[in-house]
Amino acid sequence: MIAASPDVVQLNAEYARAIDDDRLEEWPDFFVEECLYTITSADNHKRGLPVGLVYADSKGMLRDRVTALRQANIYERQTYRHLVGLPAILSHGASAMRAETPFLVVRVMRDGRMDLFATGRYVDTIVDDAGALRFRERVVVCDSGRIDTLLAIPL
Amino acid sequence: MIAASPDVVQLNAEYARAIDDDRLEEWPDFFVEECLYTITSADNHKRGLPVGLVYADSKGMLRDRVTALRQANIYERQTYRHLVGLPAILSHGASAMRAETPFLVVRVMRDGRMDLFATGRYVDTIVDDAGALRFRERVVVCDSGRIDTLLAIPL
Amino acid sequence: MIAASPDVVQLNAEYARAIDDDRLEEWPDFFVEECLYTITSADNHKRGLPVGLVYADSKGMLRDRVTALRQANIYERQTYRHLVGLPAILSHGASAMRAETPFLVVRVMRDGRMDLFATGRYVDTIVDDAGALRFRERVVVCDSGRIDTLLAIPL
Numbered sequence: 001m002i003a004a005s006p007d008v009v010q011l012n013a014e015y016a017r018a019i020d021d022d023r024l025e026e027w028p029d030f031f032v033e034e035c036l037y038t039i040t041s042a043d044n045h046k047r048g049l050p051v052g053l054v055y056a057d058s059k060g061m062l063r064d065r066v067t068a069l070r071q072a073n074i075y076e077r078q079t080y081r082h083l084v085g086l087p088a089i090l091s092h093g094a095s096a097m098r099a100e101t102p103f104l105v106v107r108v109m110r111d112g113r114m115d116l117f118a119t120g121r122y123v124d125t126i127v128d129d130a131g132a133l134r135f136r137e138r139v140v141v142c143d144s145g146r147i148d149t150l151l152a153i154p155l
Numbered sequence: 156m157i158a159a160s161p162d163v164v165q166l167n168a169e170y171a172r173a174i175d176d177d178r179l180e181e182w183p184d185f186f187v188e189e190c191l192y193t194i195t196s197a198d199n200h201k202r203g204l205p206v207g208l209v210y211a212d213s214k215g216m217l218r219d220r221v222t223a224l225r226q227a228n229i230y231e232r233q234t235y236r237h238l239v240g241l242p243a244i245l246s247h248g249a250s251a252m253r254a255e256t257p258f259l260v261v262r263v264m265r266d267g268r269m270d271l272f273a274t275g276r277y278v279d280t281i282v283d284d285a286g287a288l289r290f291r292e293r294v295v296v297c298d299s300g301r302i303d304t305l306l307a308i309p310l
Numbered sequence: 311m312i313a314a315s316p317d318v319v320q321l322n323a324e325y326a327r328a329i330d331d332d333r334l335e336e337w338p339d340f341f342v343e344e345c346l347y348t349i350t351s352a353d354n355h356k357r358g359l360p361v362g363l364v365y366a367d368s369k370g371m372l373r374d375r376v377t378a379l380r381q382a383n384i385y386e387r388q389t390y391r392h393l394v395g396l397p398a399i400l401s402h403g404a405s406a407m408r409a410e411t412p413f414l415v416v417r418v419m420r421d422g423r424m425d426l427f428a429t430g431r432y433v434d435t436i437v438d439d440a441g442a443l444r445f446r447e448r449v450v451v452c453d454s455g456r457i458d459t460l461l462a463i464p465l
Contacts, residue, residue, distance in 0.1 A: 013396035020412065020431075042234070079352070081429035081453050083395055083414050085238055086168035102175065104238050104261060106414060106429045112456025114426055116269055119236035119261045121175075143236050146267025197389070240393055241323035257330065259393050259416060271424055274391035274416045276330075298391050301422025 005099070008087040008126065011133045012101050016082035019154055024069060027154055028062035032129050035059055036137045039155055041145035042120065053147055054140075062154075069153070080117065080153055081106045096136065097126045105155060118155060119143045160254070163242040163281065166288045167256050171237035174309055179224060182309055183217035187284050190214055191292040194310055196300035197275065208302055209295075217309075224308070235272065235308055236261045251291065252281045260310060273310060274298045315409070318397040318436065321443045322411050326392035329464055334379060337464055338372035342439050345369055346447040349465055351455035352430065363457055364450075364464075372464075379463070390427065390463055391416045406446065407436045415465060428465060429453045 011030070018026045031037065039054040056062050085102035092098075100121050107117035125137040140155045166185075173181045186192065194209040211217050240257035247253075255276050262272035280292040295310045321340070328336045341347065349364040366372050395412035402408075410431050417427035435447040450465045 009396060013398065016395070016412070017398055017410075079453055081412060081414065083238055083393055083412065085171070086164060088168065088172055100172075102172070102236060102238065104236065104259075104414075106426060106453075108429065108453040112454040114429065114454050116261060116271060116426060119263065119269065143234055143261075143263040144267040144269050238393055240326070241319060243323065243327055255327075257327070257391060257393065259391065259414075271416060271426060274418065274424065298389055298416075298418040299422040299424050 005087060005089050005097075007133055008089065008097070008099050008101070011126070012084045012087060012122070016084055016103075020080055020082055022079065024066045024154070027066060028059050030135055031059050031062060031138070032127060032134045032136050033059045035062070035135060036139070037062060037135070037154075038138075039140040039142065039147070041142050041147070043145050045123075045139070045141045065154070077110050078153065079108045080155075081108065084122075095127060097124075099124045099126060103155075118147065160242060160244050160252075162288055163244065163252070163254050163256070166281070167239045167242060167277070171239055171258075175235055175237055177234065179221045179309070182221060183214050184289075186214050186217060186290045186293070187282060188214045190217070190290060191294070192217060192290070192309075193293075194295040194297065194302070196297050196302070198300050200278075200294070200296045220309070232265050233308065234263045235310075236263065239277075250282060252279075254279045254281060258310075273302065315397060315399050315407075317443055318399065318407070318409050318411070321436070322394045322397060322432070326394055326413075330390055330392055332389065334376045334464070337376060338369050340445055341369050341372060341448070342437060342444045342446050343369045345372070345445060346449070347372060347445070347464075348448075349450040349452065349457070351452050351457070353455050355433075355449070355451045375464070387420050388463065389418045390465075391418065394432075405437060407434075409434045409436055413465075428457065 015030050035058065037054070037056045038051040040051040044051065056065060083104045087099045087101040090098040090100060100123050102121045103119065105118045106114055108114050120140060120142040123139040123141055124135055126133050127136050170185050190213065192209070192211045193206040195206040199206065211220060238259045242254045242256040245253040245255060255278050257276050258274065260273045261269055263269050275295060275297040278294040278296055279290055281288050282291050325340050345368065347364070347366045348361040350361040354361065366375060393414045397409045397411040400408040400410060410433050412431050413429065415428045416424055418424050430450060430452040433449040433451055434445055436443050437446050
């Protein structure tokens with residue numbers, strides 16, 4: 001049995017909005033210091049295979065990633081639009097919550113072309129960090145294993 | 156006037172998640188024993204024309220459908236990703252509720268190709284079945300009449 | 311900090327449903343008499359450039375637009391399917407509320423072809439108009455600047 005949680009709905013909406021508004025500098029703040037952020041495919045996730053696409057295990061690595069994106073100016077070439085579904089709360093302990101949230105991301109290129117970029121689910125461990133919900137783990141499980149190699153902006 | 160209903164939002168999220176997670180064996184349990192599940196197009200639905208695509212009028216038929224899918228191994232060739240919108244509660248009687256919920260389904264093929272598979276609305280009659288909300292009727296009204304003939308997984 | 315608002319979620323759901331159900335005559339009623347409805351691109355919006363695509367600054371203009379659409383019968387050639395995300399409430403004064411809501415619109419042509427038509431965000435000023443929430447301003451900011459010139463149905 002899963003239960004809806006307005007706070008987790010809100011967290012997901014703010015996370016998506018920060019990225020889609022190109023406020024990437026705020027993105028690491030959705031995580032606690034000791035965190036895990038990875039992007040993988042459903043197949044690899046199911047088989048327990050190592051993550052190939054993106055792996056970061058500290059907030060510092062997330063910040064470095066944003067800095068690199070800004071320096072490379074890759075971020076200017078595309079924007080994302082996230083649509084997220086209702087989170088399923090899988091477990092809710094005293095200190096942490098496990099949740100899964102479906103998502104769909106459309107990519108919009110600089111010249112106006114749009115494509116369905118990724119669908120999948122966020123598999124999250126969420127903690128209350130001094131009054132704010134933050135991700136201790138966010139595993140981005142993409143339904144397709146064919147992810148664009150230009151993958152640059154956080155999902 | 157329509158009103159939001161957290162329970163119906165939740166029901167829709169769990170329904171979509173069961174299918175997208177390939178837990179198809181759980182899918183018939185979203186329905187009561189004497190139920191109706193059909194897939195039709197908006198044009199046919201508006202004109203009251205008979206349903207062509209999928210028709211099942213008992214939970215047993217839904218179970219048979221899942222068994223057939225498993226035996227055919229068709230289910231392995233593709234997965235879905237549902238995004239559902241807010242349900243509109245059209246009427247709310249003592250024993251049943253009428254609701255409409257917009258949806259969008261992306262199909263992900265085994266080789267990683269993704270396409271926008273279907274959009275439309277669920278036209279539902281929902282009942283309280285010993286404490287759990289279940290569908291007495293779920294009419295899947297697809298916006299497009301051009302539905303892929305490989306249609307196999309439940310929408 | 312943004313906060314979710316069930317009323318604004320509801321308003322967005324009803325707005326989308328009216329359009330997707332082809333009840334266009336109800337569309338102007340989502341606005342107050344003295345209103346602003348425009349469609350623009352994210353680039354133009356960010357730079358403060360004039361709106362090129364659609365501009366209406368009274369409820370009468372919105373009604374005229376619907377009348378024109380009906381006479382041209384253009385509306386028969388396509389339908390939309392909106393999926394909207396969670397509104398971010400940007401400010402909430404005594405008389406008005408500022409909100410932003412992400413959206414995705416799929417277009418379904420008469421012959422059944424579907425395409426991802428537009429993504430973006432609604433930038434709204436919402437007022438309480440004698441007990442009902444209505445838009446004083448709805449600026450439709452499309453992520454892509456490449457909007458189909460057949461743009462006809464309201465977004």
